[in-house]
Amino acid sequence: MRVALITVLLSSCADLLDEQPRSSFEPSFFETEEGVLGGLTSMYAHLRYIYGQAYYYNTCLTGTDEVTYAQSADQNFLVMDLSGQGVIDASSSRTDALWGTAFSNINTANGVIQFGEETGVSDALIAEARFFRAFDYFLLVQTFGGVPLDLGAGEMEFNTNPVRTSVRNTVPEVYTKSIFPDLLTAVNDLPATSRLTGTATKTLARLYLAKAYLTYAWWLENPNNIPTYPEAQRVDPDGHDAQWYFQQAYDIALDGIEDPGPFGLQETFYDVNVAENDRNNELLLYADHTETSEFYNGGSLTYGSGGAPDNFAGWMMTWNYTVIRSSSSSSEWANDIESVRRAATQATGRPWTRMCPTIGAITNTFADKSNDSRYDGTFTTSYRANIGREPVISGPVYNANLMEVQPGDAILTFLDEEPATPVQYPTPTSRGANIGAGVLPGRADFVIPPSGISRIVYPGLWKLGPYRTDSGNGLGQPNAGSTRPFNIAKFSELYFIAAEAAVKGATGAQSARELINVIRARAGVWRWDNNGNEERIEDNSAAMVAATPAEVDVNYILDERSREYFGEGYRWFDLVRTQKWNELAGTYRIGGSNYGDHTPQTVNRTIEPYHYLRPIPQGQMDSMEGDNSSYQNPGYQ
Numbered sequence: 001m002r003v004a005l006i007t008v009l010l011s012s013c014a015d016l017l018d019e020q021p022r023s024s025f026e027p028s029f030f031e032t033e034e035g036v037l038g039g040l041t042s043m044y045a046h047l048r049y050i051y052g053q054a055y056y057y058n059t060c061l062t063g064t065d066e067v068t069y070a071q072s073a074d075q076n077f078l079v080m081d082l083s084g085q086g087v088i089d090a091s092s093s094r095t096d097a098l099w100g101t102a103f104s105n106i107n108t109a110n111g112v113i114q115f116g117e118e119t120g121v122s123d124a125l126i127a128e129a130r131f132f133r134a135f136d137y138f139l140l141v142q143t144f145g146g147v148p149l150d151l152g153a154g155e156m157e158f159n160t161n162p163v164r165t166s167v168r169n170t171v172p173e174v175y176t177k178s179i180f181p182d183l184l185t186a187v188n189d190l191p192a193t194s195r196l197t198g199t200a201t202k203t204l205a206r207l208y209l210a211k212a213y214l215t216y217a218w219w220l221e222n223p224n225n226i227p228t229y230p231e232a233q234r235v236d237p238d239g240h241d242a243q244w245y246f247q248q249a250y251d252i253a254l255d256g257i258e259d260p261g262p263f264g265l266q267e268t269f270y271d272v273n274v275a276e277n278d279r280n281n282e283l284l285l286y287a288d289h290t291e292t293s294e295f296y297n298g299g300s301l302t303y304g305s306g307g308a309p310d311n312f313a314g315w316m317m318t319w320n321y322t323v324i325r326s327s328s329s330s331s332e333w334a335n336d337i338e339s340v341r342r343a344a345t346q347a348t349g350r351p352w353t354r355m356c357p358t359i360g361a362i363t364n365t366f367a368d369k370s371n372d373s374r375y376d377g378t379f380t381t382s383y384r385a386n387i388g389r390e391p392v393i394s395g396p397v398y399n400a401n402l403m404e405v406q407p408g409d410a411i412l413t414f415l416d417e418e419p420a421t422p423v424q425y426p427t428p429t430s431r432g433a434n435i436g437a438g439v440l441p442g443r444a445d446f447v448i449p450p451s452g453i454s455r456i457v458y459p460g461l462w463k464l465g466p467y468r469t470d471s472g473n474g475l476g477q478p479n480a481g482s483t484r485p486f487n488i489a490k491f492s493e494l495y496f497i498a499a500e501a502a503v504k505g506a507t508g509a510q511s512a513r514e515l516i517n518v519i520r521a522r523a524g525v526w527r528w529d530n531n532g533n534e535e536r537i538e539d540n541s542a543a544m545v546a547a548t549p550a551e552v553d554v555n556y557i558l559d560e561r562s563r564e565y566f567g568e569g570y571r572w573f574d575l576v577r578t579q580k581w582n583e584l585a586g587t588y589r590i591g592g593s594n595y596g597d598h599t600p601q602t603v604n605r606t607i608e609p610y611h612y613l614r615p616i617p618q619g620q621m622d623s624m625e626g627d628n629s630s631y632q633n634p635g636y637q
Contacts, residue, residue: 027158030115036125039112042105043132044198045309047287048298049101050139051569052311052486056097058355059614060569063605065585066361066562067571070319071456071593072353077316082605089615090636095143096617097308102136107151109133111158127189131200131208134182137174138212142573145229145613145633146170149178164625170232175216183209187252192261197279198485203263204284206256207489210249210497215577217245217504224579226612229633243505250506253498256491263491265518268525269564270377272492275346275467278484282492286485287311291468299481304350310481314464315352317567319457321383322351323595324412324446325434326405327398335434337397339385339411344476346465347380347530356458357567358588359600363450365562368547369416371540373526374563380460381414381531382445390474403444408533410445412437414459416531418449425596436596452598454591461567462530492564495519500557500578512552516560520544523563554578582607610635 029035050056055076061067062080069077069085076094079086086092112129133156140147146168152159155169156178169177186205194201220234220242228234236245266272266282279286289311290297298309306312326339342348357379366375375381387393388407399405412435415423423438435457437446448457466482495515502512524540549556561574575581586607589600615636621628629637 026160027111027115030111030158031118033119033121036112036116036119036121039108039116040125040128042108043129044288045298046101046105046108047285047486047488048289048309048311050098050308051287051488052289052313052482053097053308054306054313054316054352054354055094057313057569058316059094060572061567062355063585063607064571064575064581065358065365065588066566067317067355068358068588068590068603069455070317070353070356070458071454072320073355077354082607082611083603084606088611088636090618090621090632093614093617095614096619098139098143099617099620102140103151106133106136107159109136110151110156113156114158123189124191124195127186127205128200130182131186131190131205134179134186134212135208137178137182138208138215141171141174141179142215142576143614144616146174146232149174164623166620166624166631168230168631170230171219171228172232172235172237175212176237179212180209183212192259198286198288201261201263201284203256203259203261203491204489206252207284207491207494207497210252210256210494210501213245213252214249214497214501217242217249217501218577218579220245221504222579224609226579226609227634229613246501246504247506250498250501250508253494253501254508254510256494257498260491265492265522267522268377268527269373269523270526270528270530272490273377273463274528275465275484278467282490283485283487284491285489286487288485289481289483291470291483297481297483301480301483302477303479304481311484311486312350312481313486313569314461314466314482315350316354317356317458317461317464318349318351319353319356319460320351321348321412321460323434324383326385326411327402328396330396330398330402330404333402337387337393339387339393339397339399339405340383341386341389341475342478343386343389344466344468344471344478344480345386346467347382347384347460347462348386348478349460349466349482350478353456356455356590357453358590359450359453360588361562361566362453362459365559365566371543371547372520372523372563373540374523374566375416376526376530378461378463378566379414379530380462380465381416382410382533383412384533385409385411386475390472399444400439400446401442401444405444410533413445413447413531414453415447415449418451419447423447423449423452425598434595436594436598438598451600452591453600454597455593456591456595456597464567487568490565492519496557496561496564499552500554503552503554503557512557513548513550516552516557517545517548519560519564520548554580555584558584576612579612581612608635 063082069081079088079092109129109132148166149155149169152163190202192202304312324340325335326337327334369375425438468476499512499515521541524544526536526538529536591597613633
């Protein structure tokens with residue numbers, strides 16, 4: 001297989017990862033402590049080329065019950081929806097972003113592991129490389145099926161000579177030869193507290209070991225007879241059955257919960273995702289960025305490139321709210337005030353309108369919007385006047401019903417529920433804030449009920465919105481990639497993994513319902529209301545716990561996972577792991593692509609069993625010599 005050596009070398013300083021350019025790695029480089037540290041730091045940097053990379057992000061969400069394509073989607077997004085807008089193939093699937101990045105990093109990890117021990121560095125440092133090798137192989141095996149362990153110099157050996165042949169190992173081989181051994185060593189050797197801000201820990205390794213056990217258990221069980229490739233019997237080489245692995249997943253997850261080190265759950269769901277609290281102790285791993293330096297950020301601080309290593313995933317589910325208009329007249333609709341301007345704030349950011357939530361996600365997944373804080377802590381549902389930011393737009397400004405609005409007032413609100421009084425849609429539609437929005441008596445904000453959500457106007461994804469401290473009184477730099485970290489692993493997932501394993505028959509001190517209720521109780525605690533833009537001190541945890549079914553099943557776990565991690569890139573993996581993709585995402589509802597289209601359409605998807613694996617990227621296929629047709633996953637050949 002052709003392996004491109006990573007082109008950026010990073011080394012460490014006192015408490016942050018210090019990036020220094022280098023053209024390539026050679027074996028001798030890893031024989032020094034400086035080389036080991038440089039290789040390790042590159043492993044953290046490689047996360048930026050996967051997480052926050054919007055086209056890869058799209059492959060993890062579009063086509064699920066959470067997300068469909070939006071009005072401005074190009075083929076990168078259309079094909080992933082599987083709704084007749086194009087065909088996923090080796091050229092159109094953007095999982096190429098994962099393939100190339102992961103294998104380069106795996107080779108770096110191979111070098112650190114193979115040569116680093118000779119330098120006398122600690123086992124804990126080598127364990128970081130083992131974690132990342134397992135991390136990348138776990139991503140790859142979930143996405144493509146079996147993948148090569150031999151990059152040209154032998155299985156899990158460092159390779160310096162690009163080759164044009166490759167042999168894929170089977171799924172059981174990837175798990176039992178690489179992922180499990182590496183993660184077991186990482187759990188044993190990694191420290192409880194990170195050596196630097198954001199580096200790997202024992203708790204992180206436990207999370208991924210438990211998740212890998214859980215995923216492999218489902219693979220062995222294969223309840224819906226989903227094919228694998230390369231073809232392999234659903235038999236574990238070590239002689240264990242699926243139930244053994246479900247139990248292991250439960251036990252390891254409980255170990256992580258009971259021995260958390262410095263990690264734990266934040267007091268509220270809002271605290272997990274609000275930008276001012278980034279890098280909190282619930283976050284176990286993230287692809288980091290910064291607003292203090294373009295070099296350390298990995299991209300411009302003033303303009304986003306629309307490519308990695310920028311963090312631009314949050315743009316994709318941001319619709320073009322800047323078309324909203326208010327009026328300078330109180331007697332007639334002038335349609336002349338851009339009352340919600342593009343700004344580098346968490347509620348707004350840069351609009352691309354490539355992805356949008358389905359109506360079902362809004363109405364069914366987040367059915368309880370009163371007790372459960374997670375809908376409010378996930379979406380931007382109120383777009384507010386920022387006319388007071390420099391350059392200031394002088395008032396007065398009038399909005400719905402020609403009522404006056406002030407800076408900070410709601411201009412457009414997505415209603416939580418269908419209102420008792422039907423929404424009226426003014427004619428002409430320009431009186432609907434130029435987006436076909438409606439009005440309700442006595443309200444100065446235009447409104448859209450859940451049934452009116454469409455591919456062109458929909459709640460934005462607040463949790464991934466940008467945040468800058470250098471905007472002053474102005475609009476800031478909304479066109480730059482986000483300087484926030486992209487969160488990858490959270491302590492909370494240990495509860496979900498243990499609960500899912502318990503549903504599948506694992507036994508222990510806590511039941512699935514008890515584990516899920518820890519998360520649901522936290523979701524009932526409010527301290528801030530995004531929609532109302534005001535403090536909200538409220539504890540609905542008792543109601544949340546009481547509403548949990550007595551018997552929790554897999555679908556309920558998946559619903560809870562969606563409420564907790566909506567829009568973060570988990571969903572495709574969750575539906576593929578549990579083989580629920582077609583059942584839960586085979587149809588969805590959404591409005592059309594024109595302003596003022598308030599008629600939900602039911603859309604059918606064609607999800608075939610072979611879609612449970614993504615195609616090997618065309619670039620890899622083209623790079624190999626000879627007849628490589630058998631290398632490609634069936635259905636994409």
